[in-house]
Amino acid sequence: MFRGISASKGVAIGKAHLLDQSKFCIMKYNIAPDDVEGEISRLRTAIEKSKDQMLEIKQRAGKVADKYAVILDTYLLLLDDDILVNETIEKICKEQVNAEWALTQIHEKFTALFNNINDEYLKGKQDDLDLVVQGILRNLIGHHQESLSEIQEPVILIAHSLSASDTLIMPRSLILGLATEVGGKTSHLAIFASAMGIPAVVGVKDLTLKINSGDTIIVDGIDGHVLAHPSEKLLTHFQKKSESYALYQKKLLKNIHQPAETLDGRVIKLMANIESGHELNALKKFGAEGVGLYRTEFLYLGVDQLPTEEFLYENFKKVAQASDPYPVIFRTLDVGTDKPLRNLQLEEENNPALGLRGIRLSLVYPDIFICQLKAILRASLYGKVKILYPMIVSVSEIRKANQHLEKVKQELRDKQIPFNENIEIGAMIETPAAAICIDDILREVDFISIGTNDLIQYLLAVDRINENVAHIYQPFHPAVLKTLKKVIQAAQNHGKKVSICGELGGDPIATLLLIGLGQVDELSMDPHAIPKVKKILRKTSQQEAQAFAQKALSLKSVSEINQFIISEMKNKFPDDFDHNLDYLEESPLAPMDSEDEPENIF
Numbered sequence: 001m002f003r004g005i006s007a008s009k010g011v012a013i014g015k016a017h018l019l020d021q022s023k024f025c026i027m028k029y030n031i032a033p034d035d036v037e038g039e040i041s042r043l044r045t046a047i048e049k050s051k052d053q054m055l056e057i058k059q060r061a062g063k064v065a066d067k068y069a070v071i072l073d074t075y076l077l078l079l080d081d082d083i084l085v086n087e088t089i090e091k092i093c094k095e096q097v098n099a100e101w102a103l104t105q106i107h108e109k110f111t112a113l114f115n116n117i118n119d120e121y122l123k124g125k126q127d128d129l130d131l132v133v134q135g136i137l138r139n140l141i142g143h144h145q146e147s148l149s150e151i152q153e154p155v156i157l158i159a160h161s162l163s164a165s166d167t168l169i170m171p172r173s174l175i176l177g178l179a180t181e182v183g184g185k186t187s188h189l190a191i192f193a194s195a196m197g198i199p200a201v202v203g204v205k206d207l208t209l210k211i212n213s214g215d216t217i218i219v220d221g222i223d224g225h226v227l228a229h230p231s232e233k234l235l236t237h238f239q240k241k242s243e244s245y246a247l248y249q250k251k252l253l254k255n256i257h258q259p260a261e262t263l264d265g266r267v268i269k270l271m272a273n274i275e276s277g278h279e280l281n282a283l284k285k286f287g288a289e290g291v292g293l294y295r296t297e298f299l300y301l302g303v304d305q306l307p308t309e310e311f312l313y314e315n316f317k318k319v320a321q322a323s324d325p326y327p328v329i330f331r332t333l334d335v336g337t338d339k340p341l342r343n344l345q346l347e348e349e350n351n352p353a354l355g356l357r358g359i360r361l362s363l364v365y366p367d368i369f370i371c372q373l374k375a376i377l378r379a380s381l382y383g384k385v386k387i388l389y390p391m392i393v394s395v396s397e398i399r400k401a402n403q404h405l406e407k408v409k410q411e412l413r414d415k416q417i418p419f420n421e422n423i424e425i426g427a428m429i430e431t432p433a434a435a436i437c438i439d440d441i442l443r444e445v446d447f448i449s450i451g452t453n454d455l456i457q458y459l460l461a462v463d464r465i466n467e468n469v470a471h472i473y474q475p476f477h478p479a480v481l482k483t484l485k486k487v488i489q490a491a492q493n494h495g496k497k498v499s500i501c502g503e504l505g506g507d508p509i510a511t512l513l514l515i516g517l518g519q520v521d522e523l524s525m526d527p528h529a530i531p532k533v534k535k536i537l538r539k540t541s542q543q544e545a546q547a548f549a550q551k552a553l554s555l556k557s558v559s560e561i562n563q564f565i566i567s568e569m570k571n572k573f574p575d576d577f578d579h580n581l582d583y584l585e586e587s588p589l590a591p592m593d594s595e596d597e598p599e600n601i602f
């Protein structure tokens, strides 16, 4: 059994599909003069094969995502590149060396050139070239590497890591479960898996060394375990756990039409976090009252060209219309860390989480920002549209962003393009600076949305996607609770709406605490989480929640707070927390060493 971090709840049982992300070592050997022609033809055959493979993937990818098909066009162009091919052939002839070696040498030469080039766009083509060369080398060696889009049967995907672009192209309906070596609870992969309802475990050390494609494995996203070659007894146990979990989820769905209110009548809006228009169906299914966070950056990832205003407008309009009469909060572009932009050739940063991301990037590249603002404003006619600025650290960023917004509004007025003049503007509160200056920020905006994923990362100085420090990523750290209280209270004092849209907002173990900290108006989360959070809400009173939060705030250490929250929540809601769910009957797994048990309950 391998331990990791539970990233998306549920249990998956199936055959492993190990994503081969390896590179290989190329040996040099000399060839006889008579064999030179044969070597060149071997190279040409490998290139032709690469082209066929790319075309085939392109055809299949087109069905999954049009944008991915465009990326493949770039690869095809590189395969037709005369310089790469001709120089490799020249080297084979001149030095009488094998094709793999010649190609690797030419590739290295290009890499050195790319590194010295000032043109950022060309520099960015390096990754594409690497990928194409790896493909040709595989064909020369006879080693086939599958693309994610080639998966044709239900599998559990095992990988070192999966990028945001990988998640865009994988055939989601065929992915039963996911397990990766890297990542944390709030990494993009965890958010993606949870949004798709795919059980996932991340941060499992050396997993790819221990599992082969075709192995029967179990991904237990409830407790964060991966099991390979399970015995009959374990299989039966986990099948039951999977069925009971599915049944529990189904029962929860019964409350979706009931109001999200406490026993004493306090109403809290439960909204959805989405990353694309594809997730809109889930809104109705799980009873979401609108979109509390649309992470618009996913329209920019995995594509070569930046999206046009028209493309964004059509997408935003569709989302606004589908959510109407409920609101949609469009968060402006927030790339960085595990969401890198490939269509804007940015310098590689040593510390991307502290780098040019969120509103900083929008202010440095106003054209991109303005294009997005125009599209949102135009879409504002079709529903209750709001704008949210990410990664705010100062009021001046909000003011500068609003200046751009004003200019865009004026331009639309001049062109007689209608939009909602009174569109509401909000700031994400996800940095310590924003929390400390909360009163000043509240004077500049109509509402705030607390991004706990980043707020915890920056408050505790702990990388949210680094599995090595996942045990320090403690949502119930006293500093986090005190900060949340300060921010929520400030919003209440200013009469401004406050939402919580980080993963904590959708974690039912935190529901009582969060609503007890003050007047939280909205919780926005992965739509799958809504029914359970609603169930907790409906079984508690405001008074009870306040007393609960007060007690948690009085405790000094993370372990005391965790212990208090877990035991109280289990006591108050015996049917809803793991130890009492029927899927957690006596486990046949060996008990863990208590020294080993992490403090982290997430």
Ligand code: PEP
Residues within 6 Å of the ligand: 186, 293, 295, 334, 430, 450, 451, 452, 453, 454, 455, 501, 502, 503
């Ligand atoms: C957050 O930081 O809590 C948040 C909601 O934004 P993201 O996870 O996209 O950084």
Ligand code: MG
Residues within 6 Å of the ligand: 430, 451, 453, 454
């Ligand atoms: Mg964030």
